[in-house]
Amino acid sequence: MIGMFEVVKEEICKSLKGFVSDFFGIDTDIVATSPPSVAVGDIAFPIAMRLARVLNATPMSIAESIRSNWNPPPIVKKIDIAKPGFLNLFLDRKRFLIELFEYSFSRKKKDVKVIVEHTNINPNKAAHVGHLRNAVLGDTLSRILRKVGYEVEVQNYIDDTGVQVADVVVGFVDLKGFDVKQVQEIPEPFDYFCWDLYSEVQSWYEEDPSRLQLRRETLRSLEEGKGIRAEIGSIVARRVLRCHLKTMSRLGIYYDLLTHERDVLALNLFSVVFSEMKRKGVVELEKEGKNKGCWIMRLRSEEFAGLSDPDKVIVRSDGTVTYVGKDLAYQMWKFGLLEKDFKYTLWEEFSVWETTDKIGTLEHPLFGRAKVVINVIDKRQSYLQNIVREGLRQLGYKEEAENSIHFSYGVVNLSRKAAKQIGIETDGSIGMSGRKGIGVKADDLLDTVVAKSRLELSKRYIDCRDEEAAVIAAAAIRFYMIKYLKHQDIEFDFDLALSFEGDSGPYLQYSAVRAKKIFDKLSERGIKVGEIDFGIEIADDFWEFIVLLSQSEQVIEKAAKELEVSVLAHWLLEVAKKFNSLYHKYPVVRENNPVQRTFRAKIFRLFLDKFNSVLDLVGKEG
RNA sequence: GCGCCCGUAGCUCAGACGGAUAGAGCGGCAGCCUCCGGAGCUGCAGGUCAGAGGUUCGAAUCCUCUCGGGCGCACCA
Numbered sequence: 250m251i252g253m254f255e256v257v258k259e260e261i262c263k264s265l266k267g268f269v270s271d272f273f274g275i276d277t278d279i280v281a282t283s284p285p286s287v288a289v290g291d292i293a294f295p296i297a298m299r300l301a302r303v304l305n306a307t308p309m310s311i312a313e314s315i316r317s318n319w320n321p322p323p324i325v326k327k328i329d330i331a332k333p334g335f336l337n338l339f340l341d342r343k344r345f346l347i348e349l350f351e352y353s354f355s356r357k358k359k360d361v362k363v364i365v366e367h368t369n370i371n372p373n374k375a376a377h378v379g380h381l382r383n384a385v386l387g388d389t390l391s392r393i394l395r396k397v398g399y400e401v402e403v404q405n406y407i408d409d410t411g412v413q414v415a416d417v418v419v420g421f422v423d424l425k426g427f428d429v430k431q432v433q434e435i436p437e438p439f440d441y442f443c444w445d446l447y448s449e450v451q452s453w454y455e456e457d458p459s460r461l462q463l464r465r466e467t468l469r470s471l472e473e474g475k476g477i478r479a480e481i482g483s484i485v486a487r488r489v490l491r492c493h494l495k496t497m498s499r500l501g502i503y504y505d506l507l508t509h510e511r512d513v514l515a516l517n518l519f520s521v522v523f524s525e526m527k528r529k530g531v532v533e534l535e536k537e538g539k540n541k542g543c544w545i546m547r548l549r550s551e552e553f554a555g556l557s558d559p560d561k562v563i564v565r566s567d568g569t570v571t572y573v574g575k576d577l578a579y580q581m582w583k584f585g586l587l588e589k590d591f592k593y594t595l596w597e598e599f600s601v602w603e604t605t606d607k608i609g610t611l612e613h614p615l616f617g618r619a620k621v622v623i624n625v626i627d628k629r630q631s632y633l634q635n636i637v638r639e640g641l642r643q644l645g646y647k648e649e650a651e652n653s654i655h656f657s658y659g660v661v662n663l664s665r666k667a668a669k670q671i672g673i674e675t676d677g678s679i680g681m682s683g684r685k686g687i688g689v690k691a692d693d694l695l696d697t698v699v700a701k702s703r704l705e706l707s708k709r710y711i712d713c714r715d716e717e718a719a720v721i722a723a724a725a726i727r728f729y730m731i732k733y734l735k736h737q738d739i740e741f742d743f744d745l746a747l748s749f750e751g752d753s754g755p756y757l758q759y760s761a762v763r764a765k766k767i768f769d770k771l772s773e774r775g776i777k778v779g780e781i782d783f784g785i786e787i788a789d790d791f792w793e794f795i796v797l798l799s800q801s802e803q804v805i806e807k808a809a810k811e812l813e814v815s816v817l818a819h820w821l822l823e824v825a826k827k828f829n830s831l832y833h834k835y836p837v838v839r840e841n842n843p844v845q846r847t848f849r850a851k852i853f854r855l856f857l858d859k860f861n862s863v864l865d866l867v868g869k870e871g
Numbered sequence: 872g873c874g875c876c877c878g879u880a881g882c883u884c885a886g887a888c889g890g891a892u893a894g895a896g897c898g899g900c901a902g903c904c905u906c907c908g909g910a911g912c913u914g915c916a917g918g919u920c921a922g923a924g925g926u927u928c929g930a931a932u933c934c935u936c937u938c939g940g941g942c943g944c945a946c947c948a
Contacts, residue, residue, distance in 0.1 A: 278888090280888055280889095280890095281888090282887085282888085282890060282891095283887090284891075285891055285892070289891080293890080293891085295889095295890055295891095295929090298890085298928055298929080299928095301928070302928085308928075331891070332891065333890085333891080333928065333929075334928085335890080335891070371948090408948080411948070412947075412948070413948085539946090540946075542946090543946055545946095553874095553944095554873090554874090556873080556874085556944060557872085557873075557944060558944080558945085561945095562945075562946050563946095564946085565946040566946060567946075569946085571945090571946070571947085571948090572947075572948050573948095575948095576948095628875090628876080628942070628943085629942065629943065630943095630948090631875080631942090631943075632874095632943055632944065633948085659876090659941090659942095660941095660942085705910065708910095709908070709909095709910085721910090732884080732885095733883090733884070734884090734885085736876065736877085737876095737877085737884085738876095738877090738941070738942090740883080742882095742883080744897085745882095745883065745896095745897080748896085748897075748910095749910050750896080750897080750910060750911090751895085751896040751897060751910095752883095752884085752885095752895070752896045752897090753896085753910080755910055756896095756910060756911090758910085759908080759910050759911080760910095760911090762908075762910095763907075763908065763911085764907095766907055766908065767907050768907095769907085770907050771907085807887085815885090819885065819886095819895095822885095822895080822896085823895090826895085826896095829911060829912070830911095830912070830913090832907080832911085832912085833903090833906085833911075833912045833913085834912085834913095836906080836907065837907060838907045839906085839907070
């Protein structure tokens with residue numbers, strides 16, 4: 250369940266806690282910290298400073314009496330006392346290493362189903378790098394949760410009947426005068442064509458706002474699923490969705506279920522929820538004021554205190570449902586709170602399940618009914634996500650409300666340099682906007698990175714296989730998207746995203762390739778790696794490396810617990826750097842002393858295993 | 872106006888629960904190919920952790936205020 254180092258640390262903490270309780274008669278939590286370097290110690294306890302006041306003694310004398318009276322676990326080899334009163338423990342390196350090699354943990358299946366919803370790109374234009382961050386974060390998170398034992402179902406919500414698709418339909422029908430056939434015959438990349446058309450339609454509306462009437466008509470047609478506009482709408486949504494799925498598969502991102510809004514509407518999920526809300530008094534019909542004629546939910550809890558308007562419209566005065574209403578219903582479906590269920594069909598081209606309005610397949614996986622629901626969606630949506638949770642709470646679904654998690658993350662903006670590179674002059678950074686057609690398209694970025702990979706590969710006289718270039722490109726982009734703390738906005742910059750040096754995906758991959766080469770060379774030359782001789786002295790640099798490696802499981806647990814994928818990126822970088830340093834300093838194949846050679850080989854093998862298991866989570870190959 | 876987030880090296884970012892001399896990468900400078908892939912390694916330069924108070928043995932980290940940025944507070948999603 251947790252890593253070796255953590256196991257050892259906890260054992261020592263427990264022992265120390267017991268000692269402090271027995272010897273001083275004080276019950277206190279023991280905090281452990283890391284000393285500045287392994288030369289100073291492996292684990293440090295600032296306990297003496299804490300006890301100083303209570304015991305009315307100097308920290309140094311307390312530390313001294315702990316050292317002489319405490320009987321620590323045998324893994325502790327030595328105890329030092331430093332300046333203000335730190336208790337610095339040194340671990341028995343050999344013993345630790347032996348246990349590390351023997352240590353194997355098995356993660357138990359948690360028997361908890363988690364739905365992770367991510368990507369959710371409107372199917373009306375090409376995906377841009379902002380969408381990429383969502384998908385990469387969501388996909389990495391899913392992999393992490395699976396790794397720690399959850400049953401994970403990945404859903405991608407397709408808003409195929411929304412305003413954005415409607416606008417592109419207006420573009421085809423009213424602006425371009427295209428018929429169904431003409432839309433079908435537009436060559437690929439179809440999503441690129443729509444990208445331009447969509448922003449064109451926006452300015453077309455601005456020229457003459459009365460044209461917005463066309464949007465309303467189209468929207469109605471899409472919702473009813475009738476007429477030529479609906480037909481074109483479904484072609485657009487389908488064709489663009491196909492583009493998106495292809496783009497994401499280039500990054501190794503896949504889904505278990507595509508949920509179409511069209512089917513959510515057809516299933517009438519909301520009407521069930523609406524009557525329940527009325528019955529439980531969660532919504533009421535507003536009789537007067539600015540919300541007259543609307544069904545509203547009151548936001549009374551402390552969370553919403555200070556809101557200018559504490560009334561949230563769920564059903565508009567014209568009888569249509571707001572986003573929050575729809576999302577609440579969908580959220581309830583995910584928890585299995587609704588009787589109704591979709592019909593499903595397998596989309597063979599991408600081998601992904603999706604909801605359908607046609608005849609569904611009888612045999613399909615059981616979707617929904619999750620214990621925990623994680624929605625990956627940028628931080629600007631947190632107000633709405635909070636309202637959805639509040640809706641669950643007011644309906645009496647306390648547990649589901651608790652288990653509705655908004656995985657919130659910062660947006661991707663374009664640095665002024667990046668903006669300039671795509672032909673936009675700005676003062677500072679600029680937010681991406683599909684409406685204005687401002688943004689770096691995901692496929693363009695991928696193509697650029699793939700081209701760079703090819704170039705770099707050919708420089709190294711390696712026969713350039715396309716797959717390999719694609720894998721490197723995917724790693725570069727994925728790593729760029731997860732290396733930042735999630736709440737941080739990213740200022741997209743081509744140089745940084747394309748970087749193959751320093752803290753980059755290719756640097757990590759390269760480290761793993763190097764390590765692997767060692768073993769290829771060993772077997773090539775018929776050098777056998779025997780059993781490790783634990784009599785060997787373990788130097789500080791190797792020891793630091795070993796301690797780092799022993800924390801791999803702990804790092805994964807932390808990422809899962811805190812829902813912070815960047816911790817994996819940081820661990821990988823730290824480990825890779827350390828490895829590369831040792832790699833240069835300590836040759837393996839060239840080493841003639843078999844004891845040294847075996848030791849190094851074994852440690853590097855350990856590195857390769859631990860490193861790859863984490864690298865897989867951030868998407869080495871996809 | 873109310874609420875949330877942020878301000879760390881020239882640039883992009885890390886800094887567990889408050890701990891010891893604040894760390895990386897890029898860029899700059901100086902080295903390293905008798906080498907297991909140089910997508911690398913080694914070293915140097917570069918910081919009043921936005922500012923001011925406070926809490927305490929100890930603060931980049933916690934509290935208050937000030938300044939400066941971002942975001943949210945729809946019958947849009």
